[in-house]
Amino acid sequence: MSIWVLGATGRVGSAVTARLLDRGDDVVLVGRESGRLREMAANTGLPVIIADTAERIAAAIERERPAVVINTIGNYAESATVIARACLRGGGHYLDQAADLTAVPRLLDLHDEAAAAGSTLVTGAGFGVLATEAVVAALCEGRPVPAEVRVDALASVAVDDGLLGTALAASIIDVLVTGGRRYRNGRLVRSRLGAGAQLITLPDGEQAASSEAPSAELLAARRASGAPDVTATTAMMPASPVVRAVLPLTGRLLRLEPLRRFAIRRLAGTQVKAAPRPRTHSWGHAVVTWPDGTSREGWLRTGEAMDFTAAVATEIAARLARGEGKPGAHTPAAAFGPDLATAAGGRIITRP
Protein backbone atom coordinates (compact mmCIF):
# COMPACT_ATOMS: atom_id res chain seq x y z
CA MET A 1 0.00 0.00 0.00
CA SER A 2 2.15 2.89 -1.19
CA ILE A 3 2.06 6.49 0.08
CA TRP A 4 3.54 9.12 -2.25
CA VAL A 5 5.07 12.28 -0.79
CA LEU A 6 5.06 15.06 -3.42
CA GLY A 7 7.73 17.68 -2.65
CA ALA A 8 9.59 15.20 -0.45
CA THR A 9 12.64 17.46 -0.01
CA GLY A 10 10.63 20.42 1.33
CA ARG A 11 10.04 21.40 4.96
CA VAL A 12 6.68 19.63 5.26
CA GLY A 13 7.57 16.84 2.79
CA SER A 14 10.80 15.78 4.52
CA ALA A 15 9.23 15.88 8.00
CA VAL A 16 6.26 13.78 6.83
CA THR A 17 8.57 11.29 5.08
CA ALA A 18 10.59 10.82 8.30
CA ARG A 19 7.40 10.19 10.30
CA LEU A 20 6.01 7.71 7.74
CA LEU A 21 9.32 5.82 7.73
CA ASP A 22 9.22 5.62 11.54
CA ARG A 23 5.80 4.00 11.18
CA GLY A 24 7.17 1.50 8.64
CA ASP A 25 5.00 2.76 5.77
CA ASP A 26 5.75 2.05 2.13
CA VAL A 27 6.84 5.53 0.90
CA VAL A 28 7.69 6.84 -2.59
CA LEU A 29 9.53 10.18 -2.95
CA VAL A 30 8.24 12.49 -5.69
CA GLY A 31 9.76 15.80 -6.73
CA ARG A 32 11.85 17.87 -9.11
CA GLU A 33 15.28 16.64 -10.20
CA SER A 34 17.78 17.86 -7.61
CA GLY A 35 20.87 16.74 -5.71
CA ARG A 36 18.80 17.00 -2.52
CA LEU A 37 16.19 14.53 -3.78
CA ARG A 38 18.84 12.06 -5.03
CA GLU A 39 20.66 12.29 -1.71
CA MET A 40 17.42 11.68 0.21
CA ALA A 41 16.69 8.61 -1.95
CA ALA A 42 20.23 7.28 -1.42
CA ASN A 43 20.04 7.83 2.37
CA THR A 44 16.61 6.24 2.80
CA GLY A 45 16.71 3.62 0.03
CA LEU A 46 13.24 4.78 -1.06
CA PRO A 47 12.05 4.75 -4.70
CA VAL A 48 11.95 8.13 -6.47
CA ILE A 49 9.70 9.55 -9.16
CA ILE A 50 10.97 12.69 -10.88
CA ALA A 51 8.21 15.05 -12.05
CA ASP A 52 8.27 18.83 -12.14
CA THR A 53 4.70 19.92 -12.94
CA ALA A 54 1.26 19.05 -11.57
CA GLU A 55 0.36 17.54 -14.96
CA ARG A 56 3.41 15.22 -14.98
CA ILE A 57 2.76 14.21 -11.38
CA ALA A 58 -0.89 13.51 -12.29
CA ALA A 59 0.19 11.30 -15.22
CA ALA A 60 2.47 9.27 -12.92
CA ILE A 61 -0.37 8.85 -10.37
CA GLU A 62 -2.75 7.59 -13.05
CA ARG A 63 -0.12 5.12 -14.23
CA GLU A 64 1.00 3.78 -10.83
CA ARG A 65 -2.17 4.23 -8.69
CA PRO A 66 -0.70 4.90 -5.24
CA ALA A 67 -3.06 4.33 -2.28
CA VAL A 68 -2.47 7.81 -0.79
CA VAL A 69 -0.87 10.99 -2.18
CA ILE A 70 0.40 13.74 0.16
CA ASN A 71 0.77 16.94 -1.87
CA THR A 72 3.30 19.32 -0.26
CA ILE A 73 4.45 21.13 -3.44
CA GLY A 74 2.41 24.28 -2.71
CA ASN A 75 0.89 26.64 -5.31
CA TYR A 76 -2.29 24.72 -4.53
CA ALA A 77 -4.67 26.96 -6.45
CA GLU A 78 -3.05 25.52 -9.59
CA SER A 79 -1.72 22.12 -8.52
CA ALA A 80 -4.32 20.65 -6.16
CA THR A 81 -7.32 19.82 -8.35
CA VAL A 82 -5.15 18.42 -11.19
CA ILE A 83 -3.40 16.04 -8.78
CA ALA A 84 -6.50 15.19 -6.70
CA ARG A 85 -8.48 14.28 -9.85
CA ALA A 86 -5.71 11.89 -10.90
CA CYS A 87 -5.96 10.24 -7.44
CA LEU A 88 -9.69 9.72 -7.55
CA ARG A 89 -9.54 8.32 -11.10
CA GLY A 90 -7.46 5.46 -9.65
CA GLY A 91 -9.66 5.14 -6.52
CA GLY A 92 -6.82 6.50 -4.31
CA HIS A 93 -6.91 9.12 -1.57
CA TYR A 94 -5.34 12.61 -1.41
CA LEU A 95 -4.34 15.28 1.11
CA ASP A 96 -2.67 18.69 1.01
CA GLN A 97 -1.74 21.65 3.22
CA ALA A 98 -3.62 24.34 1.30
CA ALA A 99 -4.87 27.10 3.60
CA ASP A 100 -6.11 29.83 1.29
CA LEU A 101 -9.52 30.88 0.00
CA THR A 102 -8.81 29.96 -3.63
CA ALA A 103 -7.37 26.44 -3.42
CA VAL A 104 -9.47 25.07 -0.53
CA PRO A 105 -12.93 25.82 -2.05
CA ARG A 106 -11.73 24.46 -5.43
CA LEU A 107 -10.71 21.17 -3.82
CA LEU A 108 -13.94 20.96 -1.78
CA ASP A 109 -15.88 21.41 -5.05
CA LEU A 110 -14.63 17.92 -6.06
CA HIS A 111 -16.80 16.41 -3.28
CA ASP A 112 -19.37 14.67 -5.51
CA GLU A 113 -16.73 13.34 -7.94
CA ALA A 114 -14.67 11.98 -5.04
CA ALA A 115 -17.71 10.43 -3.32
CA ALA A 116 -18.73 8.71 -6.57
CA ALA A 117 -15.19 7.33 -6.98
CA GLY A 118 -14.98 6.16 -3.34
CA SER A 119 -11.96 8.45 -2.75
CA THR A 120 -11.31 10.74 0.21
CA LEU A 121 -9.70 14.13 -0.47
CA VAL A 122 -8.56 16.18 2.54
CA THR A 123 -7.43 19.77 2.15
CA GLY A 124 -6.02 22.03 4.89
CA ALA A 125 -4.21 19.06 6.45
CA GLY A 126 -1.94 21.10 8.70
CA PHE A 127 -1.86 23.59 11.57
CA GLY A 128 -3.52 26.11 9.24
CA VAL A 129 -7.22 25.01 9.16
CA LEU A 130 -7.17 22.10 11.66
CA ALA A 131 -5.91 24.06 14.69
CA THR A 132 -8.96 26.35 14.61
CA GLU A 133 -11.51 24.07 12.91
CA ALA A 134 -11.07 21.41 15.60
CA VAL A 135 -11.79 23.93 18.38
CA VAL A 136 -14.90 25.27 16.63
CA ALA A 137 -16.17 21.71 16.04
CA ALA A 138 -15.55 20.81 19.71
CA LEU A 139 -17.33 23.98 20.97
CA CYS A 140 -20.35 23.49 18.69
CA GLU A 141 -20.82 19.72 19.14
CA GLY A 142 -24.45 19.00 20.08
CA ARG A 143 -25.40 22.72 20.25
CA PRO A 144 -27.64 24.88 18.04
CA VAL A 145 -26.20 27.03 15.24
CA PRO A 146 -24.30 29.99 16.74
CA ALA A 147 -24.66 33.61 15.61
CA GLU A 148 -20.97 34.45 15.49
CA VAL A 149 -17.57 32.76 15.49
CA ARG A 150 -14.09 34.26 15.74
CA VAL A 151 -11.00 32.11 15.22
CA ASP A 152 -7.33 32.99 15.78
CA ALA A 153 -4.50 30.85 14.33
CA LEU A 154 -1.46 31.59 16.47
CA ALA A 155 1.33 29.46 15.01
CA SER A 156 4.80 29.48 16.54
CA VAL A 157 7.26 28.42 13.83
CA ALA A 158 11.00 27.82 14.00
CA VAL A 159 12.90 28.96 10.88
CA ASP A 160 15.92 27.21 9.33
CA ASP A 161 18.74 28.89 7.38
CA GLY A 162 18.07 28.84 3.62
CA LEU A 163 15.89 30.27 0.87
CA LEU A 164 12.23 31.01 1.55
CA GLY A 165 11.20 28.82 -1.47
CA THR A 166 8.48 29.14 -4.11
CA ALA A 167 5.78 27.23 -2.19
CA LEU A 168 5.75 29.57 0.82
CA ALA A 169 6.36 32.66 -1.37
CA ALA A 170 3.27 31.83 -3.48
CA SER A 171 1.16 31.43 -0.29
CA ILE A 172 2.28 34.83 1.04
CA ILE A 173 1.70 36.65 -2.27
CA ASP A 174 -1.73 35.05 -2.68
CA VAL A 175 -2.82 36.40 0.73
CA LEU A 176 -1.84 39.91 -0.42
CA VAL A 177 -3.62 39.47 -3.78
CA THR A 178 -6.85 38.17 -2.21
CA GLY A 179 -7.13 40.98 0.36
CA GLY A 180 -9.20 40.80 3.55
CA ARG A 181 -12.31 38.63 3.83
CA ARG A 182 -14.88 37.75 6.50
CA TYR A 183 -18.38 36.21 6.56
CA ARG A 184 -21.31 38.56 7.17
CA ASN A 185 -24.90 37.24 7.09
CA GLY A 186 -23.63 34.01 5.55
CA ARG A 187 -21.79 35.74 2.68
CA LEU A 188 -18.06 36.08 2.16
CA VAL A 189 -17.42 39.85 1.97
CA ARG A 190 -14.36 42.07 1.65
CA SER A 191 -12.67 43.48 4.72
CA ARG A 192 -9.44 45.36 5.21
CA LEU A 193 -6.40 43.07 5.16
CA GLY A 194 -4.82 43.31 8.61
CA ALA A 195 -8.05 44.62 10.25
CA GLY A 196 -8.90 43.58 13.80
CA ALA A 197 -5.28 43.75 14.99
CA GLN A 198 -5.04 42.49 18.54
CA LEU A 199 -2.59 41.31 21.16
CA ILE A 200 -3.90 38.05 22.56
CA THR A 201 -2.87 36.80 26.00
CA LEU A 202 -2.46 33.03 25.73
CA PRO A 203 -3.41 30.51 28.45
CA ASP A 204 0.31 30.01 29.29
CA GLY A 205 0.75 33.77 29.91
CA GLU A 206 2.68 34.50 26.66
CA GLN A 207 1.25 36.96 24.12
CA ALA A 208 0.71 36.83 20.34
CA ALA A 209 -0.14 39.66 17.91
CA SER A 210 -2.62 38.74 15.19
CA SER A 211 -4.85 40.37 12.58
CA GLU A 212 -7.38 39.38 9.94
CA ALA A 213 -6.30 37.51 6.80
CA PRO A 214 -8.15 35.68 4.00
CA SER A 215 -7.36 32.17 5.22
CA ALA A 216 -9.29 28.94 4.72
CA GLU A 217 -9.75 28.93 8.52
CA LEU A 218 -12.71 31.24 7.79
CA LEU A 219 -14.37 28.73 5.48
CA ALA A 220 -13.68 25.77 7.79
CA ALA A 221 -15.07 27.66 10.82
CA ARG A 222 -18.19 28.59 8.87
CA ARG A 223 -18.75 25.00 7.72
CA ALA A 224 -18.07 23.56 11.21
CA SER A 225 -20.46 25.99 12.95
CA GLY A 226 -23.00 27.19 10.36
CA ALA A 227 -22.61 30.67 11.94
CA PRO A 228 -23.55 33.54 9.57
CA ASP A 229 -20.82 35.86 10.93
CA VAL A 230 -17.22 34.59 11.02
CA THR A 231 -13.87 36.36 11.33
CA ALA A 232 -10.39 34.82 11.30
CA THR A 233 -7.11 36.31 12.43
CA THR A 234 -3.61 34.91 12.17
CA ALA A 235 -0.29 35.58 13.89
CA MET A 236 1.38 35.13 10.48
CA MET A 237 0.08 38.54 9.30
CA PRO A 238 2.40 41.46 9.98
CA ALA A 239 0.58 43.53 12.60
CA SER A 240 2.51 46.82 12.51
CA PRO A 241 0.32 49.82 11.52
CA VAL A 242 2.74 50.86 8.73
CA VAL A 243 2.70 47.42 7.09
CA ARG A 244 -1.09 47.28 7.45
CA ALA A 245 -1.45 50.63 5.69
CA VAL A 246 0.51 49.55 2.57
CA LEU A 247 -0.87 46.00 2.32
CA PRO A 248 -4.04 46.77 0.30
CA LEU A 249 -2.01 48.84 -2.19
CA THR A 250 0.56 46.09 -2.63
CA GLY A 251 -2.21 43.55 -3.12
CA ARG A 252 -3.82 45.53 -5.95
CA LEU A 253 -0.49 45.75 -7.82
CA LEU A 254 0.19 42.03 -7.37
CA ARG A 255 -3.06 41.13 -9.13
CA LEU A 256 -1.18 41.81 -12.40
CA GLU A 257 0.11 38.31 -13.35
CA PRO A 258 3.65 39.28 -14.48
CA LEU A 259 4.11 41.30 -11.25
CA ARG A 260 2.74 38.39 -9.20
CA ARG A 261 5.23 35.94 -10.77
CA PHE A 262 8.08 38.41 -10.35
CA ALA A 263 7.16 38.97 -6.70
CA ILE A 264 6.99 35.19 -6.03
CA ARG A 265 10.43 34.69 -7.64
CA ARG A 266 11.95 37.55 -5.65
CA LEU A 267 10.40 36.48 -2.38
CA ALA A 268 11.28 32.79 -2.98
CA GLY A 269 14.96 33.77 -3.34
CA THR A 270 14.99 35.65 -0.03
CA GLN A 271 17.67 34.29 2.29
CA VAL A 272 16.09 33.36 5.62
CA LYS A 273 18.13 33.31 8.83
CA ALA A 274 17.58 30.54 11.33
CA ALA A 275 15.47 31.58 14.33
CA PRO A 276 13.89 29.58 17.15
CA ARG A 277 10.13 29.51 17.49
CA PRO A 278 8.95 32.81 19.03
CA ARG A 279 6.65 31.21 21.62
CA THR A 280 6.68 27.93 23.53
CA HIS A 281 3.37 26.77 22.09
CA SER A 282 1.27 27.22 18.98
CA TRP A 283 -2.40 27.90 19.67
CA GLY A 284 -5.66 27.62 17.78
CA HIS A 285 -8.33 29.77 19.45
CA ALA A 286 -12.08 30.14 18.90
CA VAL A 287 -14.84 32.19 20.50
CA VAL A 288 -18.39 31.05 19.63
CA THR A 289 -21.41 33.22 20.47
CA TRP A 290 -25.04 32.04 20.27
CA PRO A 291 -28.08 34.22 19.42
CA ASP A 292 -29.09 34.39 23.15
CA GLY A 293 -25.73 36.04 23.96
CA THR A 294 -24.09 33.00 25.62
CA SER A 295 -20.59 32.28 24.44
CA ARG A 296 -17.90 29.61 24.78
CA GLU A 297 -14.18 29.84 24.23
CA GLY A 298 -11.70 27.10 23.36
CA TRP A 299 -8.03 26.55 22.64
CA LEU A 300 -5.94 23.97 20.88
CA ARG A 301 -2.42 23.84 22.30
CA THR A 302 0.45 22.26 20.46
CA GLY A 303 4.24 22.78 20.10
CA GLU A 304 6.05 24.02 17.01
CA ALA A 305 3.45 24.51 14.25
CA MET A 306 5.43 22.81 11.44
CA ASP A 307 5.84 19.70 13.64
CA PHE A 308 2.10 19.69 14.21
CA THR A 309 1.49 20.06 10.45
CA ALA A 310 3.74 17.06 9.74
CA ALA A 311 2.01 15.05 12.48
CA VAL A 312 -1.46 15.93 11.09
CA ALA A 313 -0.50 14.96 7.53
CA THR A 314 1.03 11.67 8.73
CA GLU A 315 -2.01 10.80 10.87
CA ILE A 316 -4.42 11.51 8.00
CA ALA A 317 -2.29 9.53 5.51
CA ALA A 318 -2.22 6.56 7.90
CA ARG A 319 -6.01 6.68 8.38
CA LEU A 320 -6.61 6.97 4.64
CA ALA A 321 -4.23 4.06 3.94
CA ARG A 322 -6.30 1.96 6.40
CA GLY A 323 -9.45 2.92 4.44
CA GLU A 324 -10.90 4.97 7.33
CA GLY A 325 -11.77 8.11 5.34
CA LYS A 326 -15.32 8.90 4.30
CA PRO A 327 -15.51 9.32 0.52
CA GLY A 328 -15.78 12.95 -0.65
CA ALA A 329 -13.74 16.16 -0.25
CA HIS A 330 -13.37 17.54 3.27
CA THR A 331 -11.39 19.72 5.64
CA PRO A 332 -9.58 17.61 8.29
CA ALA A 333 -11.96 17.83 11.28
CA ALA A 334 -14.95 17.46 8.94
CA ALA A 335 -13.40 14.19 7.70
CA PHE A 336 -12.25 12.75 11.04
CA GLY A 337 -13.74 14.87 13.86
CA PRO A 338 -11.92 17.22 16.28
CA ASP A 339 -10.14 14.26 17.92
CA LEU A 340 -7.84 14.16 14.88
CA ALA A 341 -6.05 17.20 16.35
CA THR A 342 -5.55 15.32 19.63
CA ALA A 343 -4.24 12.24 17.79
CA ALA A 344 -1.68 14.55 16.11
CA GLY A 345 -0.40 15.77 19.48
CA GLY A 346 -2.67 18.77 20.17
CA ARG A 347 -4.66 19.34 23.36
CA ILE A 348 -8.13 20.90 23.18
CA ILE A 349 -9.23 23.01 26.16
CA THR A 350 -12.81 24.36 26.20
CA ARG A 351 -14.48 26.86 28.58
CA PRO A 352 -17.02 26.75 30.12
Ligand SMILES: NC(=O)c1ccc[n+]([C@@H]2O[C@H](COP(=O)([O-])OP(=O)(O)OC[C@H]3O[C@@H](n4cnc5c(N)ncnc54)[C@H](OP(=O)(O)O)[C@@H]3O)[C@@H](O)[C@H]2O)c1
Ligand atom coordinates in the same frame (compact mmCIF):
# COMPACT_ATOMS: atom_id res chain seq x y z
N1 LIG B 1 -1.76 24.49 6.21
C1 LIG B 1 -0.65 24.57 6.95
O1 LIG B 1 -0.68 24.57 8.17
C2 LIG B 1 0.68 24.66 6.30
C3 LIG B 1 1.83 24.49 7.08
C4 LIG B 1 3.07 24.50 6.44
C5 LIG B 1 3.13 24.70 5.08
N2 LIG B 1 2.00 24.90 4.36
C6 LIG B 1 2.03 25.07 2.90
O2 LIG B 1 2.53 23.85 2.36
C7 LIG B 1 3.28 24.10 1.19
C8 LIG B 1 4.69 23.49 1.35
O3 LIG B 1 5.40 24.19 2.35
P1 LIG B 1 6.94 23.91 2.62
O4 LIG B 1 7.36 24.90 3.65
O5 LIG B 1 7.15 22.46 2.86
O6 LIG B 1 7.58 24.32 1.19
P2 LIG B 1 9.04 23.99 0.64
O7 LIG B 1 9.98 23.73 1.77
O8 LIG B 1 9.36 25.07 -0.36
O9 LIG B 1 8.83 22.60 -0.13
C9 LIG B 1 8.15 22.47 -1.35
C10 LIG B 1 8.59 21.16 -2.00
O10 LIG B 1 7.86 20.98 -3.21
C11 LIG B 1 8.75 20.87 -4.31
N3 LIG B 1 8.13 21.48 -5.47
C12 LIG B 1 7.73 22.77 -5.62
N4 LIG B 1 7.17 22.95 -6.83
C13 LIG B 1 7.23 21.74 -7.45
C14 LIG B 1 6.79 21.28 -8.72
N5 LIG B 1 6.23 22.09 -9.60
N6 LIG B 1 6.99 19.98 -9.04
C15 LIG B 1 7.59 19.14 -8.17
N7 LIG B 1 8.01 19.50 -6.95
C16 LIG B 1 7.83 20.79 -6.59
C17 LIG B 1 10.01 21.59 -3.87
O11 LIG B 1 11.10 21.14 -4.64
P3 LIG B 1 12.44 22.02 -4.87
O12 LIG B 1 13.33 21.64 -3.72
O13 LIG B 1 12.92 21.57 -6.19
O14 LIG B 1 12.02 23.47 -4.84
C18 LIG B 1 10.07 21.13 -2.40
O15 LIG B 1 10.54 19.80 -2.31
C19 LIG B 1 3.29 25.63 1.03
O16 LIG B 1 2.25 25.99 0.15
C20 LIG B 1 2.99 26.15 2.42
O17 LIG B 1 2.40 27.44 2.40
C21 LIG B 1 0.78 24.89 4.96
